[in-house]
Amino acid sequence: MMFAAAAAAIIVAMVITFARAVLGPSLYDRILAGNSFGTKTVLLLGIMGYLTGRPDFLDIALLYALINFVATIAILKFFRYRTMSPTMDDLRQIEKEKAE
Amino acid sequence: MEDFQTPLQPIILLDLAILSLLIATAFAMMRVRRLFAVVMLSGIFSFLAALFFVSLDAVDVAFTEAAVGAGISTVLMLTGMLLTARREKPAVPGHKNIAMVICLVTGAALFYATIDMPAFGDPNAPANIHIGQEFVERTPQDIEIPNIVTAVLASYRGFDTLGEVLVVFAAGVGVMLLLGAGSLRGGRKVKDDRPGDDETEHDGREF
Numbered sequence: 001m002m003f004a005a006a007a008a009a010i011i012v013a014m015v016i017t018f019a020r021a022v023l024g025p026s027l028y029d030r031i032l033a034g035n036s037f038g039t040k041t042v043l044l045l046g047i048m049g050y051l052t053g054r055p056d057f058l059d060i061a062l063l064y065a066l067i068n069f070v071a072t073i074a075i076l077k078f079f080r081y082r083t084m085s086p087t088m089d090d091l092r093q094i095e096k097e098k099a100e
Numbered sequence: 101m102e103d104f105q106t107p108l109q110p111i112i113l114l115d116l117a118i119l120s121l122l123i124a125t126a127f128a129m130m131r132v133r134r135l136f137a138v139v140m141l142s143g144i145f146s147f148l149a150a151l152f153f154v155s156l157d158a159v160d161v162a163f164t165e166a167a168v169g170a171g172i173s174t175v176l177m178l179t180g181m182l183l184t185a186r187r188e189k190p191a192v193p194g195h196k197n198i199a200m201v202i203c204l205v206t207g208a209a210l211f212y213a214t215i216d217m218p219a220f221g222d223p224n225a226p227a228n229i230h231i232g233q234e235f236v237e238r239t240p241q242d243i244e245i246p247n248i249v250t251a252v253l254a255s256y257r258g259f260d261t262l263g264e265v266l267v268v269f270a271a272g273v274g275v276m277l278l279l280g281a282g283s284l285r286g287g288r289k290v291k292d293d294r295p296g297d298d299e300t301e302h303d304g305r306e307f
């Protein structure tokens with residue numbers, strides 16, 4: 001019963017986060033919404049394992065947490081440097097542009 | 101062969117919630133014009149799909165969906181978006197009706213096809229009685245791997261999997277040859293020249 005209540009609460013939180021991803025006026029609102037939606041997925045995965053009586057899904061939830069983290073870092077890095085794999089020259093040029 | 105009914109469990113409610121969120125995300129992706137929002141929404145869609153796969157017991161498919169759908173393709177679509185435009189162009193009027201009819205017919209055909217499918221978890225389903233049963237019984241003796249899907253993928257049809265890997269590798273090399281060496285650095289030479297782009301670049305409001 002307790003797990004069902006927790007699952008329901010997470011679903012509600014997911015709906016709210018989803019609304020922020022659709023409405024969110026700025027870029028960072030949306031990145032944050034995507035990231036926290038991933039976190040909610042991880043939580044729901046863990047709870048689903050206990051709901052069905054097989055908590056061995058927990059390590060998959062851990063892997064999702066890792067993927068979510070890496071994806072968010074990649075997106076943020078991308079907006080900082082505007083390229084997927086900046087070379088040292090690119091970085092120097094970006095810093096120079098910033099300074100001007 | 102007696103009839104099999106999928107047992108009604110409270111987890112069904114959770115499935116319903118996940119599926120309704122999936123539909124809501126799909127509609128939002130169609131309606132929203134800011135492409136960055138669409139990219140983030142597609143990441144959310146992948147996470148939801150992965151959740152649903154786990155609830156269907158297809159853990160390895162969920163694994164792939166989360167890694168490829170939510171992780172890599174989000175970043176790839178961002179790359180594509182930065183090379184093109186930030187906003188979707190308004191739809192051309194006049195073609196909507198034909199597209200709608202095609203979508204409805206395809207959807208109806210898919211729904212019609214699901215009627216013939218066996219119920220979820222049916223022990224009498226064709227997938228569970230003939231060769232599937234054989235694999236379940238033989239895997240522990242043939243190769244000592246607890247996960248049968250992994251055993252089939254990497255051992256029983258190992259050459260097939262190797263061929264698939266080769267095809268994917270060849271496709272990657274082909275794309276890289278087509279785009280040229282500059283594509284490795286994210287194609288910085290290509291600029292999305294639109295008035296006012298540079299001023300608002302780091303504000304974030306533009307997206």
